[in-house]
Amino acid sequence: MNITIRTPPDFNFKRTAASHGWSELLPFRIDDKWSKLSRVLDVGANRKPVSVEITGAKGGLRVSVEGELPPAAVEKVRRDVRHMLRLDDPLGVFYAEMAKEPAFAWVARAGAGRLLRAPTVFEDLVKTVCTTNCSWSLTKTMVSRLVVNLGRPARGGGHSFPTAATLAEAPLSFFREEMRSGYRAPYFKELAGRVASGELDVEGWLTSELPTPELKRAMKQVKGVGDYAAENLLKLVGRYDVLALDSWVRSTYARLHNQGRAAADKKIARHYARFREWRGLALWCDMTKDWIKE
DNA sequence: GCGTCCAGGTCTACC
DNA sequence: GGTAGACCTGGACGC
Numbered sequence: 001m002n003i004t005i006r007t008p009p010d011f012n013f014k015r016t017a018a019s020h021g022w023s024e025l026l027p028f029r030i031d032d033k034w035s036k037l038s039r040v041l042d043v044g045a046n047r048k049p050v051s052v053e054i055t056g057a058k059g060g061l062r063v064s065v066e067g068e069l070p071p072a073a074v075e076k077v078r079r080d081v082r083h084m085l086r087l088d089d090p091l092g093v094f095y096a097e098m099a100k101e102p103a104f105a106w107v108a109r110a111g112a113g114r115l116l117r118a119p120t121v122f123e124d125l126v127k128t129v130c131t132t133n134c135s136w137s138l139t140k141t142m143v144s145r146l147v148v149n150l151g152r153p154a155r156g157g158g159h160s161f162p163t164a165a166t167l168a169e170a171p172l173s174f175f176r177e178e179m180r181s182g183y184r185a186p187y188f189k190e191l192a193g194r195v196a197s198g199e200l201d202v203e204g205w206l207t208s209e210l211p212t213p214e215l216k217r218a219m220k221q222v223k224g225v226g227d228y229a230a231e232n233l234l235k236l237v238g239r240y241d242v243l244a245l246d247s248w249v250r251s252t253y254a255r256l257h258n259q260g261r262a263a264a265d266k267k268i269a270r271h272y273a274r275f276r277e278w279r280g281l282a283l284w285c286d287m288t289k290d291w292i293k294e
Numbered sequence: 295g296c297g298t299c300c301a302g303g304t305c306t307a308c309c
Numbered sequence: 310g311g312t313a314g315a316c317c318t319g320g321a322c323g324c
Contacts, residue, residue, distance in 0.1 A: 021302075133303040138318055182317025183304090226304045246302040 003063040005078055007087055010095060012111030013037075013056030016085050018291055020284070022116045024140060025127055026147040027154075027161050034292070040154040040161075041080050041119065043073035051156030052077060054085075061085070066156040086114035089238065094278045098285075107285045110294055115284070117236045121202045122195055123161045124236045129184055129191075129224040131232075131246075145179045167192030187224035205237050212239050231280070240281040243269060252287045 007013075017023050017037045023030040027040035037054045050073070053064040063081055082088055095108035107113060118124045130142045150166050151159030167188060175185035194200040200222075208215050212234060219230040231244035243249075245265055253268050254260055272279040272286075 128302095129304095131302050133301070133316080134318065135301045135320065137301095137320070139302075141319085176317090180318065183315090184317075187304095220304095224304065228303060232302085244302090247300090248302040250302095 001065050001068050003065065003074060003077060004057070005061040005063060005081055005087070007060050007085075010091065010108070010111045011085075011087065011114070013054075013061065013085075014292055015110055015112045016114040016116055017054075019112070019115045019288070021131075021136060021139075022118070022127070025143045027151065027158055028116075029158075038158075039084070040151070040158040041077055042152070042160050043069065043076045047073060049152050049154040049160035050077070051154045051158050052081075054081060080119040083119055084117055086117070089114060094240075094281060097275060097278055098282065104282060104286070106289065106294060107282075110292075112285045112288075113281050115235055115281075118161065120161075121205050121233070121237065122164050125191070125202055125222065125225070125233060126167075126188065128229045128232050128236075129187060129222075130181070132184075132224065132226070132229055142179055142181050149174070149178055164192045164195035168196040184224055187222075191222055191224075205233070208237075212241050215239070216242065235280055235284070240279065241277045242280045243272065243283055244280060249283070249287055256286070 014034045017030055018034040022028060023034075023037060029038040030036070035055060038051060039054065040049050040051050042049050050065050050069065055062050055064075061081065063077060065077065069077070091113055094113060098104040098107040098113075118127070126146070127139075127143055130139045130146075134142075147159050147161055150162035150170060152162075153159055170189075170192075172185055172189050175181050175188050179185070179188075181188060191200075195202055205215060205219070208218075210218065216230045216234060219225050219233055220227075225233070228244055228246045231242035232246075234240075234242045235244060245268060250262065250265075250268070253271075254262050257263070257271065258267075268283075272283045275282040
């Protein structure tokens with residue numbers, strides 16, 4: 001069956017699907033042209049997960065699912081797709097700010113700035129820890145092993161992202177010997193236990209009223225989450241007054257704005273400071289401008 | 295084939 | 310509060 005989802009006028013499917021590396025991490029998949037985003041979604045504890053294919057259509061999205069789904073499951077798919085592709089994020093003020101500067105005016109024209117995210121903060125959190133202190137290829141390998149081994153098989157192929165409860169039940173040896181996550185293994189085990197027991201409400205970060213520095217402090221209470229990981233997560237919950245500097249951003253900044261020489265973090269911060277609460281998003285758009293030709 | 299470096303960093307101990 | 314050293318893994322690179 002096909003589900004149609006209306007999108008805002010400034011929405012750009014390709015820019016969103018390819019906004020950062022998440023589309024390459026299971027249970028997401030992206031085609032070579034960045035025109036079809038696939039994803040396995042949970043549609044209820046008593047139903048098999050479903051594999052959906054999302055493509056851009058005029059004025060909206062087409063979400064294809066194998067077979068038919070009951071109304072409640074259709075509603076869950078709609079909700080997840082809207083959340084993942086940030087369809088309800090208010091970016092009008094951001095685009096107005098970007099349009100004021102010639103070097104950033106393309107952002108509003110292109111409809112860039114929607115950062116793809118998972119249906120749950122828990123998944124984004126686990127994946128973010130998988131990006132730290134390793135190559136991108138190792139990140140993909142660790143996430144794939146986690147999803148394939150612990151995720152539920154889906155109708156239409158693939159596996160869902162495992163829940164915190166599933167991770168909590170897995171032995172520490174799984175994270176070490178199967179996932180091969182190295183020193184991160186006890187971090188995942190501890191995090192999953194805290195989330196599954198209800199001690200830690202990471203989904204609440206989406207609607208938290210804490211000021212960003214306090215929310216960042218709360219995020220850093222999770223083992224394996226430092227400055228970069230917390231700031232990356234902040235962007236994924238809609239806070240852009242942080243930069244999330246990592247080695248890739250630093251080297252890209254050096255190439256684009258510093259004649260190939262390494263720049264101090266303070267210099268990078270100064271470069272984007274004028275964008276205030278949008279500086280993190282302005283930086284990311286700047287770094288990824290050439291990923292897609294206008 | 296082997297050793298070294300380092301990648302989309304973080305933690306701990308120590309000062 | 311700032312910093313050195315340790316930490317898993319695996320791909321790239323030099324020899």
